[in-house]
Amino acid sequence: MMPDEHPSIAASNIGVLLVNLGTPDAPELAAVRRYLKEFLSDPRVVEIPQLVWQPILRGLILTTRPKKSAHAYAQVWSADGSPLAVLTRAQSEALQGAFGAQVMVDWAMRYGSPTIADRLERLKAAGCERILIAPLYPQYCAATTATANDHAFGALARMRWQPAIRTLPPYHDNPAYIAALKASVETSLAALDFAPDIIIASFHGMPERTLHLGDPYHCQCQKTARLLGDALGRPLEVTFQSRFGRAKWLEPATDATLAALPGKDMKKVAIVAPGFSVDCLETLEELAIRGRETFMAAGGTHFAYLPCLNASPESVTMLRHLLARELAGWVAPA
Ligand SMILES: C=CC1=C(C)c2cc3[nH]c(cc4nc(cc5[nH]c(cc1n2)c(C)c5CCC(=O)O)C(CCC(=O)O)=C4C)c(C)c3C=C
Numbered sequence: 222m223m224p225d226e227h228p229s230i231a232a233s234n235i236g237v238l239l240v241n242l243g244t245p246d247a248p249e250l251a252a253v254r255r256y257l258k259e260f261l262s263d264p265r266v267v268e269i270p271q272l273v274w275q276p277i278l279r280g281l282i283l284t285t286r287p288k289k290s291a292h293a294y295a296q297v298w299s300a301d302g303s304p305l306a307v308l309t310r311a312q313s314e315a316l317q318g319a320f321g322a323q324v325m326v327d328w329a330m331r332y333g334s335p336t337i338a339d340r341l342e343r344l345k346a347a348g349c350e351r352i353l354i355a356p357l358y359p360q361y362c363a364a365t366t367a368t369a370n371d372h373a374f375g376a377l378a379r380m381r382w383q384p385a386i387r388t389l390p391p392y393h394d395n396p397a398y399i400a401a402l403k404a405s406v407e408t409s410l411a412a413l414d415f416a417p418d419i420i421i422a423s424f425h426g427m428p429e430r431t432l433h434l435g436d437p438y439h440c441q442c443q444k445t446a447r448l449l450g451d452a453l454g455r456p457l458e459v460t461f462q463s464r465f466g467r468a469k470w471l472e473p474a475t476d477a478t479l480a481a482l483p484g485k486d487m488k489k490v491a492i493v494a495p496g497f498s499v500d501c502l503e504t505l506e507e508l509a510i511r512g513r514e515t516f517m518a519a520g521g522t523h524f525a526y527l528p529c530l531n532a533s534p535e536s537v538t539m540l541r542h543l544l545a546r547e548l549a550g551w552v553a554p555a
């Protein structure tokens with residue numbers, strides 16, 4: 222084929238690949254087990270030598286947890302699928318609308334489907350010679366950001382003709398992110414029929430040792446909450462959720478905090494999860510369902526879970542701004 226006959230050149234030769242964590246294909250035992258096996262076998266997520274960890278994973282975790290998790294997923298599953306996938310796709314489509322023909326936007330998951338490798342191939346086949354990989358984690362963590370990038374680079378390592386690559390840095394203190402959170406929280410608070418005594422910012426937890434090993438995650442969570450508190454004009458209480466395993470995790474724990482607040486005469490709470498780009502099992506089930514139960518059982522009277530940025534107009538404006546900055550030199554500034 223002559224060079225000028227190259228097929229299917231896109232309107233633009235620039236691609237953006239949004240990447241999120243991943244989710245099972247169905248809220249059923251086999252699918253959840255498959256997902257957990259892939260996720261928890263990632264050495265970036267569980268930093269125990271595989272020789273020690275795999276027997277524990279296969280013999281203990283994968284024989285017990287999938288049932289519990291499948292039950293949890295069933296409570297938040299929608300007609301269109303897992304909220305994490307449905308909302309990431311909606312974000313991608315809304316962003317494509319905002320960018321127009323300037324760039325081609327697609328989305329992928331680190332675990333499960335659609336895979337990063339497939340979507341990179343698809344962008345490449347559509348003519349993208351330059352691709353921005355955007356792991357949608359505002360706070361950098363080796364267990365999330367780094368493994369998404371590792372996986373993308375692994376896929377590139379198998380390509381004969383690679384596209385040029387950039388990656389989105391963490392955006393925990395980016396003014397556009399803080400402004401989007403502020404707008405979203407204020408809108409959610411205005412719709413409540415009560416005034417919260419306290420607002421909790423709950424972030425996904427990590428083993429505490431990752432902090433001592435130099436992971437900036439903990440500090441970046443604190444900074445996001447401080448900046449959001451400044452923007453809102455009231456401080457937020459930082460907590461960490463989703464503890465897994467026996468090691469010491471970052472504290473204070475979200476569930477223990479919710480259980481203790483009513484005893485400190487704080488009976489009206491609002492909780493937001495600024496570290497999650499979209500709502501998912503960890504927010505819709507762990508916070509909005511189980512968090513509420515914990516708080517009310519401890520004597521709380523009013524509880525509100527405030528949704529993530531999802532595919533809202535504020536979210537799309539923010540993402541367009543963040544991504545356009547990384548695309549500078551590839552496309553004209555937004
Ligand atoms: C060692 C275990 C885990 C670490 C470390 C971890 C870090 C981490 N996770 C997220 C974001 C998400 N995690 C989600 C689900 C989830 N997380 C773990 C374990 C660890 N996470 C498990 C076992 C699960 C699956 C569900 C369960 O069985 O409880 C999700 C939601 C996925 C969904 O399908 O909706 C997200 C998102 C971050 C940001 C993070 C480190 C900062």
Ligand SMILES: [Fe+2]
Pocket residue numbers: 425463
């Ligand atoms: Fe997690």
Ligand SMILES: [Fe+2]
Pocket residue numbers: 463502503507
């Ligand atoms: Fe959880």
